[in-house]
Amino acid sequence: MAKLHPSVAAGWLLSVYATTVSAETLARELRSDAIDTALAEQIDFRSIVFEPCLAKPTCAFGALTVTAEREVSNGVWEPALIYWDPVDGFGVMGGQQNDEIDIDERLVVQFTATQQFTGIWMSDLFIGEETHYQNWPESSDDVEIADLAILDGTRVAQSKRINGIFKLPSEPFNEQFSDLFTEDGDLLNRVIFEEGDVKILVPDAELNSVVMSLDRVAPAKESIFLNLESEQIELDEIIGSATDIPVFPVGSDNAARILEIREDQQALLNIIQRARAERELGEVSNGELGWYPTDAITGDRIEFTAGYRTSSDYSVAGIMLAQPTKIAGLEK
Numbered sequence: 548m549a550k551l552h553p554s555v556a557a558g559w560l561l562s563v564y565a566t567t568v569s570a571e572t573l574a575r576e577l578r579s580d581a582i583d584t585a586l587a588e589q590i591d592f593r594s595i596v597f598e599p600c601l602a603k604p605t606c607a608f609g610a611l612t613v614t615a616e617r618e619v620s621n622g623v624w625e626p627a628l629i630y631w632d633p634v635d636g637f638g639v640m641g642g643q644q645n646d647e648i649d650i651d652e653r654l655v656v657q658f659t660a661t662q663q664f665t666g667i668w669m670s671d672l673f674i675g676e677e678t679h680y681q682n683w684p685e686s687s688d689d690v691e692i693a694d695l696a697i698l699d700g701t702r703v704a705q706s707k708r709i710n711g712i713f714k715l716p717s718e719p720f721n722e723q724f725s726d727l728f729t730e731d732g733d734l735l736n737r738v739i740f741e742e743g744d745v746k747i748l749v750p751d752a753e754l755n756s757v758v759m760s761l762d763r764v765a766p767a768k769e770s771i772f773l774n775l776e777s778e779q780i781e782l783d784e785i786i787g788s789a790t791d792i793p794v795f796p797v798g799s800d801n802a803a804r805i806l807e808i809r810e811d812q813q814a815l816l817n818i819i820q821r822a823r824a825e826r827e828l829g830e831v832s833n834g835e836l837g838w839y840p841t842d843a844i845t846g847d848r849i850e851f852t853a854g855y856r857t858s859s860d861y862s863v864a865g866i867m868l869a870q871p872t873k874i875a876g877l878e879k
Contacts, residue, residue, distance in 0.1 A: 580826035582668050582835045586865040588872075589666075592636035593864055595815045601631040602640065602806065610659040615639045618651045627652060632805050633819045634721055634728075634833070635670045635862035645798050646733040647671055647860035648693075654851040654863055661699065663843040666867030669693055671860065672711035672834045691834075692854025693861050697846040704846045708854060711861075713832040720833035724821040727808075732801035735794040749793040759792075835864065843869050 586593075590611070597613075600606040604626035605614040616624040617639070630638040630646045642649035674690045691711040697704045721728035737748040739758065751757045808814045826833070849866065853859040 580823065582670075582837065582864060583823050583826060585666065585837055585867065586668060589865055589867045590871055591865045592631070593633050593819065595633060595812055595819070597631055597637070598633075598809055598815065600629045600637070601809055602628050602802075604628055612657045612659075613637060614655040614657070616653040616655065617641065618653070624653060629654075630802060632801075633815050634822045636864040638860075638862045640802060641735070642860075643736050643738055644733050644860040645735050645802050647862050648851055648853050649860050650738065650853045652853070656849045656851075656863075656866065658847045661845055661847050663845060663869035664697055664840070664849070664866065665843045665869050666837055666839040667695065667849070668835065668837045668864040668867070669709070670833050670835045670862045670864045672709070672836050673713055673715040673832075674711050691861060692859045694852045694854050696850045696852075697844050698848040698850065699846040705840065705844045707838065709836065709838055711834060712836065713834045715834075716831045718831060720825065720829075720831045721822075723829055723831050724825045725818055727804050727818070728801050729797070731795065731797055732804075733798055735798035736792055747792060750795050751793075754795070834861070839867075 596608070597606075600613055605612060606629065607613075613629060615627040615629040617627040619625050627642075628640040630640045632646065635646065637654055638644070638647040639649065639652040639654055640646070642652050648654050672691050672693055693709045693711075694707070695709070696706045719728065719730050722730065739746040739748060746758050746760050748756055749759050822833075825831070826835075851863055853861065
């Protein structure tokens with residue numbers, strides 16, 4: 548039977564989606580402030596403790612190191628820049644979405660010693676983005692995908708694909724409590740997979756949105772876009788020789804504003820407090836989803852990537868450990 552993590556208060560209303568792949572539990576918290584309670588005594592990447600990671604390729608906190616990478620060719624990863632903000636946590640700068648993990652990006656969390664992982668929280672994981680951005684009809688395939696792998700040394704202890712379950716709101720969560728963030732302030736461009744064709748949403752010379760066609764996906768690869776199997780295709784193979792892809796200038800705005808206030812701890816704390824109040828009292832989802840394995844998973848590394856869909860970008864909000872207070876450099 549699927550079970551809920553003990554940090555979830557018994558009195559809260561819950562809807563549980565149990566995967567058919569294994570006995571793991573994917574919990575949808577109908578109280579959107581559940582993430583704040585779950586991560587209160589855990590490793591919360593939204594904490595201003597992690598602000599120094601912003602715009603760095605890697606950063607270390609005692610026994611924990613966070614690294615951003617981008618795939619430049621088949622299986623070849625190069626350093627990228629970490630994105631951080633106090634609402635969502637970690638992502639990767641650049642790519643299609645400037646603040647989240649895109650389909651050619653990877654965020655790696657490495658520990659110096661083996662840990663017992665009991666849960667992982669993500670944010671900005673939605674359904675309905677194709678309907679929202681491309682005005683396509685509603686579809687069961689219109690879902691964002693988070694892929695994660697927990698490693699113990701070189702051995703993969705657990706790999707997991709997590710689908711978004713929250714419908715993308717018409718108004719962004721961040722705009723409910725702060726004028727610092729603007730809609731599309733993180734959108735650089737958008738890869739679109741449609742019936743075997745790969746296209747990309749970009750600005751034209753007048754900054755209007757246009758869809759540019761790229762190389763056609765080989766028929767043998769089309770099935771990967773029609774189901775949620777675990778295979779991966781490298782982005783360079785999908786978009787072929789396309790280079791110098793335009794980006795929306797506004798897509799750098801939100802990151803620029805966080806960079807401007809990064810040294811103002813009180814301003815960052817104010818954002819955290821307002822976001823928590825909005826989760827508690829508001830009705831707009833931030834796509835926050837907690838995944839809890841039935842049993843703790845032993846490992847020392849987590850790799851976060853995104854599945855291939857029109858929009859499969861998301862952020863990593865925090866990690867739950869059996870003994871979080873024993874992580875050197877992150878003591879509560």
